[in-house]
Amino acid sequence: MARPVKEWIGDTDDQRAPPRVRLRVFDRESGKCHICRQPIIGKKWALDHVTALINGGENRESNLKPVHIACHAEKTAADVAEKAKVAARRKAHLRIVDAPAMQGQQFPKTRKAARRQQVATQKLPIPPRKRPMFAKEATNDA
Structure with missing residues (x-):
């Protein structure tokens, strides 16, 4: 008979689960992503809070499940969207x-600013360049 193991509970929301807890969670879920249910073996994976921390979840072993990195990104985006919707409804x-x-009323324009705007709206033609701007242009013209 296996010895009962006390559930891991993080001291803070930022505390990462230790490797022994990651292994227990992985074994508990039979090595499958809890979102897409595909095997994780040989791929990068993360621990996901089933009920997200921003939505009131706890940082404890019973709230953690293994997920693929791509699945985790999608779920995180959905969790943030849910939080924004709840916050907007509460607001x-x-x-x-x-x-x-x-x-x-805006401040009145000075004569100088009014003149500058008038000149800009007249769309004056751009005068031709009298000398080349770059050395390359000087050699091509000769």
């Missing part, structure tokens, strides 16, 4: 609104 429920953009 609307609490009637929290963004600060409105400042409105009002």
